[in-house]
Amino acid sequence: MNNQMCLFFLLFLFCHISSAVKHSMKYYTTASSGLQNVSEFMYVLKVDDVEVIHCDSTNNIYEIKQDWVVKLYNKNPELLGEGRHDCFVRIPLLFKSAIYSLRQTIQSEGAIILQCIPGCELDETTGQSSGFLHCGYNGEDFFRLDLKTHTWITLSPQASIIKQIVDSDKDRILYFKNLISHRFPNLLKMGLEYGRSSLMRTDPPSVSLLQKTPSSAVSCHATGFYPDRALMFWTKDGEEIHEGVEHGEILPNHDGTFQMSVDLNVSSAEDWRRYHCVFQFEGAEDRIITELDGTLIRTNREAEDSTELPEATNLKTETNTAH
Structure with missing residues (x-):
């Protein structure tokens, strides 16, 4: 692990330990x-x-x-x-x-x-x-x-x-x-x-990567989470990015849970593995991190064949917890 990655990891750990x-x-x-x-x-x-x-x-x-x-x-x-x-x-x-x-x-x-x-x-x-x-x-x-x-x-x-x-x-x-x-x-x-x-009830979300067309933005969609005090954003090489990112509103589901999306405009020529979608409840230590993997993105054509969205466990998703 290089010095830059070590510094990032220490900062990440410190921020979570000090969160109130x-x-x-x-x-x-x-x-x-x-x-x-x-x-x-x-x-x-x-x-x-x-x-x-x-x-x-x-x-x-x-x-x-x-x-x-x-x-x-x-x-x-x-x-x-x-x-x-x-x-x-x-x-x-x-x-x-x-x-x-x-x-x-x-x-x-x-x-x-x-x-x-x-x-x-x-x-x-x-x-x-x-x-x-x-x-x-x-x-x-x-x-x-x-x-x-x-x-x-x-x-x-x-x-x-x-x-x-x-x-x-x-x-x-x-x-x-x-x-x-x-x-x-x-x-x-x-x-x-x-x-x-x-x-203190917390229901974790199911996270999916969606895209309408090959040229449109990639949407990271989280649904089924509770409460609605949650954050979701995109990172590149471990750092949060804002350019090319559009945040959607937190919306209610019929069962009392919530859903939200955050879109990312990314070039097909880039290395998508450098991008990750991060979901986190406000004040919580755990993060659900989903790697941007083009082979797992759902499109409109695939959605027509199945109304079910993939669960977070079907994606390259990991939960990070500071110890």
């Missing part, structure tokens, strides 16, 4: 005023981007979306009471007060939409957490809470108008700080304890 497993809890909250047939307050709570609770105070809805949340509430019934109180009383009142302030200072008439995302991230490796609170006003960035200075950072000229007013409400700032710095991380830890099997 992070989890998140986010409340996607929307409050409105002056809109007909629209709930005045609602939020969607997501853990690791998976919807777990849907709240709609206007229509008296507090819906649990995951079975593990039911188990958590059964073991800790006080959490259910707190959650319903937050949904129907505490948080709607906070947002009604905020909208009232907006009407008094910035916008006296017309519809108002106030959107905020409070939440936290937890590094499972170190146990450290970080909180955040971002708010938007009528579809534009508005405020961000600075937990160190206990002040609001303005993100628009309109926010500057009321900065002095909101900065003077120290009790509310401390409430939000305690919420996103302490309560949210504790709830997230409890959620991970009860929902780990669901939240």
